[in-house]
Amino acid sequence: MSTPNEPQNPYGEQPQNPEDPFRKADPSGQPPAAPQYGAPGYGAPQAPQYGAPQYPGTPQYPGGPQYPAAPPYQGGYGPTPPPNYLVWAILTTVLCCLPLGIASIVFSSQVNSKFAQGDYAGAANSSNKAKQFALWGAIIGLVLGVGWAIVVGVTGSFSSSTSY
């Protein structure tokens, strides 16, 4: 879990999930841990503040629960938010006339809320769903459009006066 910018931590401390149920319980009754040098500022999208105690009261967990997905570290930058495909979701909603675009917007929102909470794995998952819904909305809309064009080409004019 160590990052390229971080000195090796002999205690193997893992970044603490703010929602970690183990966080409250202090099994060893240790006093608030000394600031871990180089503890990455997970949950903070800003540049990591090296040497700053991000979670002062957090006990150490040698071999504690692994955080599922470490955000990729950009040298000198904080974790990169996963794409939320909001633009694709909007375009699918406005141009493809299918409820799939709405679902994509829902997952776009989840990407941002989960990322803001530090749930990077969940955000990546929602990101993928937002992409899938927008993509399939666009594909189905396109297929229906091409199908319509074929029908019109075969049968002549279509009697409908309403377009997109």
Added chain:
Amino acid sequence: MSDVVPTEQVAVGTTPTSDAPRRRGASALAGPAAVALAAGGALVVLAKVDPSQPGHYPTCPFLFLTGLYCPGCGSLRALHDLAHLDVVGAWGMNPLLVVVVPVLLAFWVAWIVRSWRGAPRQRVIPALWINVFLGLVLAFWVARNIPALAPWLAP
């Protein structure tokens, strides 16, 4: 708009990593330029081929299947009107589209700025904003199918 960062950059589904050097400057603007070209081309076609004439474009599948308007119904006609600088006409066809176009333009500009600087996407829109937009879309969807509101909201 400083804390609003769009996501077009990662449309290819890859998250740039630190070992992939980021292009910056003019060479990084190929993406935004391609999008502008495609959008401009589509707009030219829409301006020339009138969507309010039957038979030019497909009918909205949702409208065709259900008889109800979807949030996107009228968007092609609204874009046609916008291409002819008729904002009032566009608003009458699909007010949601008229609201969304400036937002998309702003996203596009932010994309250019970010590409030019070669910086990764750092901040995200508060999820609340997206949820408000979602509520707006859903309310619009329902409202434009209410006959009493149809003169304002239906295409």
